Amino acid sequence: MIELFSSETPNTRKISIMLEEVGFDFKITKIDLSKGEQFKTQFRKISPFSKTPVIIDHENGKSVFESGAILIYLGEKSGKFYDVKDRNLINQWLMAQMGNVGPMIGQHHQFHHFNPGKSKFGEEKFFDQAKRIYGDLDQRLGQTKYLAGENYTIADIATWPWISRHEWHDIGLKKYKNLSKWYIEIAKREAVIKGFDFLKNGSIIPQL
Ligand SMILES: N[C@@H](CCC(=O)N[C@@H](CS)C(=O)NCC(=O)O)C(=O)O
Incomplete structure (x- = not known):
């Protein structure tokens, strides 16, 4: 299962769309940017620049930040849309x-x-x-x-x-x-x- 740390922005939508496209099971964890939740110590452990989106792949415990890197990760994992x-x-x-x-x-x-x-x-x-x-x-x-x-x-x-x-x-x-x-x-x-x-x-x- 993939956990998507998200805000309602185009960068997060890249990942929610990709997850739907490849059919992976996923859950959303909302990060409220207006409340500064991106700066919390726990979140910064997986997002060094305090930005969404980030994913954790709970199958292997890996986290990935930066939407481009996440798309590549999901493309390689699924074998789809990244031939x-x-x-x-x-x-x-x-x-x-x-x-x-x-x-x-x-x-x-x-x-x-x-x-x-x-x-x-x-x-x-x-x-x-x-x-x-x-x-x-x-x-x-x-x-x-x-x-x-x-x-x-x-x-x-x-x-x-x-x-x-x-x-x-x-x-x-x-x-x-x-x-x-x-x-x-x-x-x-x-x-x-x-x-x-x-x-x-x-x-x-x-x-x-
Ligand atoms: N290059 C990054 C940009 C991510 C980004 O700018 N995220 C914004 C929302 S679209 C954010 O989390 N901003 C919070 C902040 O800078 O405090 C990516 O594509 O993942």
């Missing part, structure tokens, strides 16, 4: 999510959605970065069905939850035809619908 022959490509698109898509769109959330009016520079910089990412992903998805080629992989599972916050972005997902098509197709997957609502509080995937 050995495609790993070079999957790793590139996964690392691009971890190093670019998540951090840039995350800052766009901070400046544009949560703190408008506080920094013109921050708002403009990260709006521009988020728009560029939409354009770059759209271009890629005009060439291949999924980010790492013709198969749905952990690179898509890592990236999709960030696009699922498109209503906060004010970029207009609809204008990006290839990205929209990819987004809607993945949004229809049963595991994605279940994994999106991992807290079972009725969270519904935003449509276009």
Whole structure:
């Protein structure tokens, strides 16, 4: 059984979706970031930067932090969505999510959605970065069905939850035809619908 230490964020949704996709038994342990629970000594033993998500695999007692590393761990353990022959490509698109898509769109959330009016520079910089990412992903998805080629992989599972916050972005997902098509197709997957609502509080995937 896998224990997922979680907050209701795109980074955690990567893992709840992956767990649903591979069909592993899992339980959720909620970490309330607003109460500072991520800084508790016990949690920091498995999360050295005090961040969610983290998993403990109770089959072997191993813990894994960093969502990209968790996806790789679950991909290797299940033998799904991380095919050995495609790993070079999957790793590139996964690392691009971890190093670019998540951090840039995350800052766009901070400046544009949560703190408008506080920094013109921050708002403009990260709006521009988020728009560029939409354009770059759209271009890629005009060439291949999924980010790492013709198969749905952990690179898509890592990236999709960030696009699922498109209503906060004010970029207009609809204008990006290839990205929209990819987004809607993945949004229809049963595991994605279940994994999106991992807290079972009725969270519904935003449509276009
Ligand atoms: N690179 C990390 C980022 C994780 C992350 O930023 N988690 C946020 C929620 S989305 C968090 O736990 N923040 C709490 C804090 O920084 O105090 C990953 O992908 O796992």
